[in-house]
Amino acid sequence: MTFETRIGRRFAQLKEEGRAALVTFVTAGDPDRDTSMAIVKGLPAAGADVIELGVPFTDPMADGPSIQAAGLRALKAGQTLKRTLAMVREFREGDGETPLILMGYYNPIYVYGVEAFLKDAKDAGVDGLIVVDLPPEEDAELCIPSRAAGIDFIRLATPTTDDRRLPKVLTNTGGFLYYVSMTGITGSKSADSGAVGREVARIKRHTDLPVAVGFGIKTPEAAAAIAEVADGAVVGSAIVDVIARGLDADGKAKPGLVEEALDFVARLADGVRGARSRAAE
Template identity: 70%
Template sequence: MTTRIDNRFAQLEREGRPAFVTFVMAGDPDLATSLKVIQALPAAGADIIEIGMPFTDPMADGPAIQAAGLRALKAGTTLRKTLALIADFRKSDDATPIVLMGYYNPIYIYGVDAFLADAKAAGVDGLIIVDLPPEEDEELCLPAMRAGINFIRLATPTTDDKRLPAVLANTSGFVYYVSITGITGAASADAGAVGTAVARIRRHTKLPVCVGFGIRTPEAARAIAAQASGAVVGTALVDALAKSLDAEGRATAKTVSAVADLAASLAAGVRGAKQAAE
């Protein structure tokens, strides 16, 4: 079964350019503003949109994304409302791939079968669940694949050649390479080290390899994207949104454009990566 993610990477390959993947938190700072932000991202150059599922204990996330999740929870965002948000987005955009990113607990509570049916109906294309290792593939990964939803796995600098085949076994859509050890937003990615790591992963899989964590500027996005199938930016966009809020943490007239303008400059960086690679 071909997903929107597969179609998008096939299109990018024809165009000879890497993907620009954005991450924002569902419901941050409220559901109405969140929808407007997500709707603005494709026009700003996002090829794939990752949407965070707010969770009370986001252990892999740094302070910026943790704060975004807390703002979203405070605004009443639930997993059900996150799926409704995606369904609303799909009313005007049926092409841009959407990946839900987060933790297994809310999905487990929702019920795996019910979640997958509702996610598919809402227009979700892929899942990144950071706390489900390959040993737990029966829990969600294999049911997701059967439902026609890509299960995207994380590889890290500590994923060695012995471990990599297990990580890649049931991965689909793309591989997400975490360029640094630690939490999101903690450090800057090293393009040289990333290039070596991506080459190693590509020896084990034909899937696209996108690189995230530690990419904050157009220059960094260009340098990383030149080494990979795509660059993922989250913390920088979440920070831009946070800085646009008023003293009470509410959206302002600048919130949507703050995210969209930064996304556009990062997209320009990624699109310049083809030249950088030549």
């Protein structure tokens, strides 16, 4: 099953431009709904090519301390999956082009109801899903229905995904393949661009999908290094850390938090945009 989505159009556009994508992750509702909404709305102008919006969950087993803390802050502020979809709808009122992906765990979707969720997600303007606890063996649960609804289902591959496992991972995957640059949880180490480059080349022997790389990208320089060897650099924990540093002792947003977060994203974007031109010199 093939269909055109904003994700496919964006990566095709960037391929024509000869550069990689900056994919940014923030947790919906962190530290509160209004601050989070302001950050999300500002991401495209700051240079984000694709937005991953994390759906907070009480048991985020694949997330490191930074994103776990962000999820807890969002849940404390009342964020839910329904409110996350409402944020997507509001974002779409002013931006009909930037791809937006929901990233999280299956439980909130299961509780919501798969059919109802997919209808509401599509209506809101969601382009893709990353559900980290649903392996390919469970495609009938959500992956296949999401693709039938016109929503890309984006799969993760890791350094332990060998050539025997990779075809299974790629089955029904759409939009792009998210390559996790290291084993472990988010935000725990730094990515090695040399090793990543070899893995991206190996994966591309199996698929025409773009390959975006995440985990361990903490600085504009690191994002630039990954952008030289992959189709996209995914930055999450580092952005979430900037948000956390902008909170007061009560966990409330201090003046200037939104601007600081978006300034950091702009510096990441500068790194990514300059990567291919430097590599060609």
